[in-house]
Amino acid sequence: MPKSTRSFKVIIVGGSIVGLITALALEKAGIDYVVLERGEIAPHLGASISIFPHTQRVMEQLGIWEEIRAGIIPLKDRYHYDQYGQLLESSAVLREISKMSLNRFTSFMERRFWLNCIYNGIQNKPKVLPHTSVTSFRETEDGVEVTTKEGKIIQGDILLGADGINSTIRNLMASHIARTDATTSEEMRSGFTADYRCVFGTSRNYSPSDKDKPLLPGGMCHNVYYRGFSGASAAGAEDLIFWFLFVKSDHATKTPNTPRYTEEESEATINKYGGYAVGPGYTFKDLWESRVRAAMVPLEEGVLKPKWNTGGRVALMGDAVHKSTVNPGLGGNLAVEGIVHLMNELVPLVRKCESDGGRKPTKSELVAVFDRYEVKQRPHANFIVAFSAYVKKYDAMETWWLRVLLRVSPWISDKYKAGRLVSYMNEAPWLNFLPNPDEKGKANGTQ
Numbered sequence: 001m002p003k004s005t006r007s008f009k010v011i012i013v014g015g016s017i018v019g020l021i022t023a024l025a026l027e028k029a030g031i032d033y034v035v036l037e038r039g040e041i042a043p044h045l046g047a048s049i050s051i052f053p054h055t056q057r058v059m060e061q062l063g064i065w066e067e068i069r070a071g072i073i074p075l076k077d078r079y080h081y082d083q084y085g086q087l088l089e090s091s092a093v094l095r096e097i098s099k100m101s102l103n104r105f106t107s108f109m110e111r112r113f114w115l116n117c118i119y120n121g122i123q124n125k126p127k128v129l130p131h132t133s134v135t136s137f138r139e140t141e142d143g144v145e146v147t148t149k150e151g152k153i154i155q156g157d158i159l160l161g162a163d164g165i166n167s168t169i170r171n172l173m174a175s176h177i178a179r180t181d182a183t184t185s186e187e188m189r190s191g192f193t194a195d196y197r198c199v200f201g202t203s204r205n206y207s208p209s210d211k212d213k214p215l216l217p218g219g220m221c222h223n224v225y226y227r228g229f230s231g232a233s234a235a236g237a238e239d240l241i242f243w244f245l246f247v248k249s250d251h252a253t254k255t256p257n258t259p260r261y262t263e264e265e266s267e268a269t270i271n272k273y274g275g276y277a278v279g280p281g282y283t284f285k286d287l288w289e290s291r292v293r294a295a296m297v298p299l300e301e302g303v304l305k306p307k308w309n310t311g312g313r314v315a316l317m318g319d320a321v322h323k324s325t326v327n328p329g330l331g332g333n334l335a336v337e338g339i340v341h342l343m344n345e346l347v348p349l350v351r352k353c354e355s356d357g358g359r360k361p362t363k364s365e366l367v368a369v370f371d372r373y374e375v376k377q378r379p380h381a382n383f384i385v386a387f388s389a390y391v392k393k394y395d396a397m398e399t400w401w402l403r404v405l406l407r408v409s410p411w412i413s414d415k416y417k418a419g420r421l422v423s424y425m426n427e428a429p430w431l432n433f434l435p436n437p438d439e440k441g442k443a444n445g446t447q
C-alpha cells in the first residue's frame, strides 16, 4: 500500500468532557486530531461533576491528576435524611471506597474546573477550535470531511461525535439512513427518555443564619428523600457547595423533544420545592439564594440501540450514545470508560499501520475498531444507565418497596455497599498505551 502524504487525523466534534479527554489521550499517543466545539471551552454553567477512583486512575495516566487534586476536597462523609429531617444514616461508604481503591477517592468539583485541567494538559492548543459548530459531514472511501456553520471544511480520517445528548452527528447519521431504514433512523433520534428533571447549582458555602460560618464542612455530602423528589449537596471544593433538586415530571418526554427549561421555569420549581430541607438548618431555597450559578435540565436516560457507527468512518461517544440520570453521578465517569475502550482499540491499529510502511488504516480496519469499542462499552453503559435509573427512583421513594429499602439501608454495612461499587470500578479499563499507574512503569496490554 502506498505511504500516505498526510498523517492519520481524528476529527472530534464537541470540546467538553469526552472531546477534550479524547484529544489529550490522542496527543499522548502521538496521533493527530482537531477538536471542534460549538461554544467556548469550559463554560461556567454552574454544573458540577464527580470523579470516582477508576476515572482518577485515567486522569493520573494523562498527567493531569495533580492539578485536579490541588483544587478539590476529597469526599469523606455522607449523611442521609428522611422527609422529616431525621438522620437516617451517617455513611462511611466513601471512606470504604477509598480504602478499597488504593486510597484513590471520590471527588466532586466544578465541571468547568475539570474541563480547564484537561485543556491545560493539552500541549497543542491551536488544535482545539472553540466557536466552531459542525453542521454536516461527508464520508468517502479514504476519509471524512465536515462542514461548519462558519463555512469551514475540515478533513480527516475518522470523525468522533462527542457532542452530547442532542448530538448533531447522531442526528445527521439518522438523516443519512432515513430513506433506507426509517425505524433505525427514528430510534437514533428518539432513543432517550426523560421523566425527571433536575435543578442543579453551585453555591457559596455559608450558613443561611451566619454568613461567616460554612454550611457544610469540606468533604461532607447530604442526601434527602421525599416522595416524588429528592436532593443532594456536597462540599467538594473550597468555599463551594454543589447541589441538586431532583423532581419527577408530570409526563415523560423523548429526544429530540425533551424540554429546554428557562430561568423562570427553574424559579417556579424552586418556588414549589424550595421550602423543603436538604439537611439540618437549610433548604433548597437557601442554596438557590446563595447560588453562583444554577439551572434546570431534563434527566434524559438511555443507551442508543442502533449501532454506534456508520459502518464507515464515523462513531459516537459519551452522552451522544449513553445517557444516565445524574443521581449517582456516574454519567461522565462512564463516558471516560468509553474513551478508554475506544483509544485502546484505535491507538494500537494506528501504530501498527505506521510500522507497516507508514500506511493508513483501511476503512474496514476502522469499522472493526469501532465495533470492538462498542462491544466493550455497551455492557458498561447498560449497567450504569440501569443502575442510575434505579437510584433515581430510590431517591424519590417511588414505590413502597423502595421506601422499605431506604429504612433497611442503614443496616447494610458500608463495606458491603462499597464492595459492590469497587468491584465495578476495579473492572474499569485504563489506557493500555500508557504506563499503568498501579504497576509503575508497566504498560497494561490486557484491557
Ligand SMILES: Cc1cc2nc3c(=O)[nH]c(=O)nc-3n(C[C@H](O)[C@H](O)[C@H](O)COP(=O)(O)OP(=O)(O)OC[C@H]3O[C@@H](n4cnc5c(N)ncnc54)[C@H](O)[C@@H]3O)c2cc1C
Binding pocket: 013, 014, 015, 016, 017, 018, 019, 036, 037, 038, 039, 047, 048, 049, 050, 051, 132, 133, 134, 135, 162, 163, 164, 165, 167, 168, 169, 198, 200, 297, 317, 318, 319, 320, 326, 328, 329, 330, 331, 332, 333, 334, 335
Ligand atoms: C447537572 C449535571 C450534573 C452531572 N453530574 C455528574 C456527576 O457528578 N458525575 C458524572 O459522572 N456525570 C455527571 N453528569 C453527566 C456528565 O456531565 C455527562 O455525562 C458528560 O458531560 C458527557 O460529556 P460529553 O462530552 O459526552 O457531552 P457534553 O458535556 O454534553 O458535551 C457536548 C459538547 O458538544 C458541543 N457540541 C454540540 N453540538 C455541536 C456541534 N454541532 N458542533 C460542535 N460542538 C458541538 C457542546 O457545545 C458541548 O460542549 C452530570 C450532568 C448534568 C447535566
